[in-house]
Amino acid sequence: MDYGLTPELEQFRKEVREFVETHKPDVPVKAGVRSADDADELAVLKEWTRKLFEAGYIGADWPERYGGAGAAHSPEKDVVVGEELARGRAPAAVQGAGLLVAHALIDFGTEEQREKYLPGIRSGELVFCQLFSEPGSGSDLASLRTKAVPADGGFTVTGQKVWTTNGHWADYGYLLARTNPDAPKHRGISAFLLDMRSPGVDVRPLREMTGTSDFNEIFLDDVPVGSDALIGDLDNGWLIANSSLAHERSAVASAAVRLQQDVDALKELARRTIRYGCPAIEDGAVQERIGELQASVEALSALVYANIGRWSRGTERPHDAAMAKLMFSEIGVETARFALELAGEDGILVEGDPQVVDGGRWQDEFLYARAYTIAGGTSEIMRNMIAERGLGLPR
Structure with a gap:
């Protein structure tokens, strides 16, 4: 669900969506943050990175003299790009860490460092x-x-x-x-x-x-x-x-889109799965669980856009990011777990088995989902941050 976007941003969304549909590489999108499987796939992702930079869809917040849009850049556009990459099931740029170091160099580095590294980051050549x-x-x-x-x-x-x-x-x-x-x-x-x-x-x-x-x-x-x-x-x-990490604001927004895709795929799985002679989607307990997951994703999306609004107004709260990160990581675990429960005995199969459901998507999601509750700060740490910084509770 989209919240509070201007007509200008909606037009930008349409342009990004068309670009992704036309140019995205034929690379399988797996759960989480993954590396290329081999050198050939790495070369494809480097070329995709170059195209994203050339189109102005990443690196737009760089100064103009380094190829960005400078003061004309709108931070909300970064969120739109992240969402559309997720919606189109397109891979992210290979330059995740490269984007971080680019901001470190732009804000704190020497001119010699910028001239040496920024062009290679833009071209996708330097990983x-x-x-x-x-x-x-x-x-x-x-x-x-x-x-x-x-x-x-x-x-x-x-x-x-x-x-x-x-x-x-x-x-x-x-x-x-x-x-x-x-x-x-x-x-x-x-x-x-x-x-x-x-x-x-x-x-x-x-x-x-x-x-x-x-x-x-x-x-x-x-x-x-x-x-x-x-x-x-x-x-x-x-x-x-x-400072460099603070430039990354679109990750949770794109994660919310991917979670919505997972819930939509979960509904389709429930329609195809037969339990006690009927589609599982007709079971009240299944409907209730999917409804809970759908409501959670909607709440996360609303929270993300509220956070973006506070950030753009300079009123961001210290616990905003922790709340969003905690929600998306926990929803991801529950969604993947329920999908495997719906699959029944076939849930223990893996990619490559003839009877595996949805090509092994749910097994991959389930095996990776727990990592998100650890990476970037564990769920326990996120809860502490919310309690101490948001609610003012003692350590």
Whole structure:
């Protein structure tokens, strides 16, 4: 459901929808944030990224001199693009981390860094990964232990990163490392650009229960990093990371669209599934459960647009993002679980089995859905943020 969009934005939506329908690549869209299966698929996604940049559908919030729309950019358009990519079941740009580092460079980097990296991000040729999370430093990212020690001409980096999407494909990493162990934990971190081909970088893909290897663990053993790879000021990495992350506002809006698609597909599954000699959709209990999921998705969509409205007016609340993230991740788990329940015995089949329902879509959704309750802050952390920052409850 769409809320409060102007005629101008509706016209823009129509243009984006036509573009996606005409140009989207023939790449299977899987649940969650995934990597290319092979080099051929990576090349297709790079080309798709280039087309999205050229059309002005991503990178529009960059300054004009770097190819963006500058002051003419409307943040609401980013939300529309995210929704239409989801509605058209088109893959996102391969440059998820690249978009983050682009904003870090635009806001804090040197002109030399911008000239070196931004064109490659726009063309899709340079693939970045995000080297933030560590074992034991996920939701509490500021407790990270990877260290960058001053050395001749720059720094030497030692540590470990994990859950690194596209790490096995990446040319560069957007790295956070501790540069001042004596400072408070939020103030002793710096941001770097790390060449993933540097000596001492060991990338190990992690096989997930989905059967794919979308992210990796990265071991950094005395990796040399030049002083020209430092983004902004030394020990200012926490501010830089949070500033770049704040530019990503459309993810939950697109997730709400995908959840609506899942509920629509769930209704179709209930119409096709026979229980006790009748379509499952005729069962009152099934109707009630689907109705609950539909109402939850509508509530999430309304919340997302309310958040967007507050953000555009400068009245955003500190718990807004946590509420939306908690809702979409929990709804995703419940939707996938109910689909497998409807499928009955066939729910245990996997992609490739002749009788698998909907090509294995629901199994993939179910296996991935729980990850969203962990990535980007666990549901428990989100509830704490809502309680403490929104309701003013004690820690």
